[in-house]
Amino acid sequence: MILDKETARKTAELLLQIKAIKLDAQQGFKWASGWNSPIYCDNRIILSYPPIRNFVREHMARQVEQLYGKADVIAGVATGAIGIGMLVAEYLSLPFAYVRPEAKSHGRQNQIEGKVEEGQTVVVIEDLISTGNSSLNAVKALQDANLQIKGMLAIFSYGFDTADQNFKDANIELHTLSNYEYLLEVALKTNYINQTESELLKSWRNDPANWKK
Numbered sequence: 759m760i761l762d763k764e765t766a767r768k769t770a771e772l773l774l775q776i777k778a779i780k781l782d783a784q785q786g787f788k789w790a791s792g793w794n795s796p797i798y799c800d801n802r803i804i805l806s807y808p809p810i811r812n813f814v815r816e817h818m819a820r821q822v823e824q825l826y827g828k829a830d831v832i833a834g835v836a837t838g839a840i841g842i843g844m845l846v847a848e849y850l851s852l853p854f855a856y857v858r859p860e861a862k863s864h865g866r867q868n869q870i871e872g873k874v875e876e877g878q879t880v881v882v883i884e885d886l887i888s889t890g891n892s893s894l895n896a897v898k899a900l901q902d903a904n905l906q907i908k909g910m911l912a913i914f915s916y917g918f919d920t921a922d923q924n925f926k927d928a929n930i931e932l933h934t935l936s937n938y939e940y941l942l943e944v945a946l947k948t949n950y951i952n953q954t955e956s957e958l959l960k961s962w963r964n965d966p967a968n969w970k971k
């Protein structure tokens with residue numbers, strides 16, 4: 759869900775400005791889910807641009823406060839949301855932890871890194887939602903550690919029905935700064951994409967699991 763339309767438009771504009779949005783309709787990109795896609799949103803690039811990362815940090819932190827008040831801990835989903843999650847935690851003067859996709863096989867064999875205690879409330883920060891599986895895998899690890907999830911905030915979501923259903927089934931509230939609709943709207947308006955590309959990106963989204971299969 760989008761909390762603020764202006765932030766959604768501005769975030770899309772900034773992602774396009776730093777060329778975090780990559781298009782390749784020929785070869786495509788392989789996603790974490792195994793799906794192929796003509797588009798890739800590389801939010802990791804945000805960290806390399808101080809003004810953009812400040813915008814994202816401030817708007818995410820403000821939305822966390824607006825939605826959930828003060829949580830005990832901010833947790834980032836590794837690796838994409840370690841940096842941005844830490845910036846949000848710093849802005850809010852809150853403890854930070856991050857969650858690996860799986861427990862380490864050596865060392866302390868942790869999946870959750872950082873200090874957390876049973877019963878603490880957590881807001882989870884994610885960089886990007888496609889199917890939602892990575893995010894919800896992190897949520898499960900936190901819940902297994904007896905932490906209470908207040909909700910999740912991500913920078914961007916493609917807004918797939920699959921993801922909506924996955925979050926609903928897990929009973930986890932999801933908000934994002936921006937999403938695919940705003941991205942396409944701004945990309946077309948600023949000539950980042952042309953009408954043909956816009957049509958392709960719209961039709962791809964109707965059946966993303968089967969593109970170039």
Ligand SMILES: O=P(O)(O)OC[C@H]1O[C@H](OP(=O)(O)OP(=O)(O)O)[C@H](O)[C@@H]1O
Pocket residue numbers: 790791835836837838839884885886887888889890891892893
């Ligand atoms: O919603 P999903 O279908 O799970 O896909 C989204 C996930 O994919 C990316 O992570 P990736 O696995 O590429 O690893 P990284 O964060 O370490 O770059 C991204 O950071 C999300 O965590």
Ligand SMILES: O=C(O)c1cc(=O)[nH]c(=O)[nH]1
Pocket residue numbers: 788789790791797798799800801838886888889
């Ligand atoms: O699903 C993914 O793996 C994925 C998609 C995308 O656009 N960006 C990203 O970082 N991961």
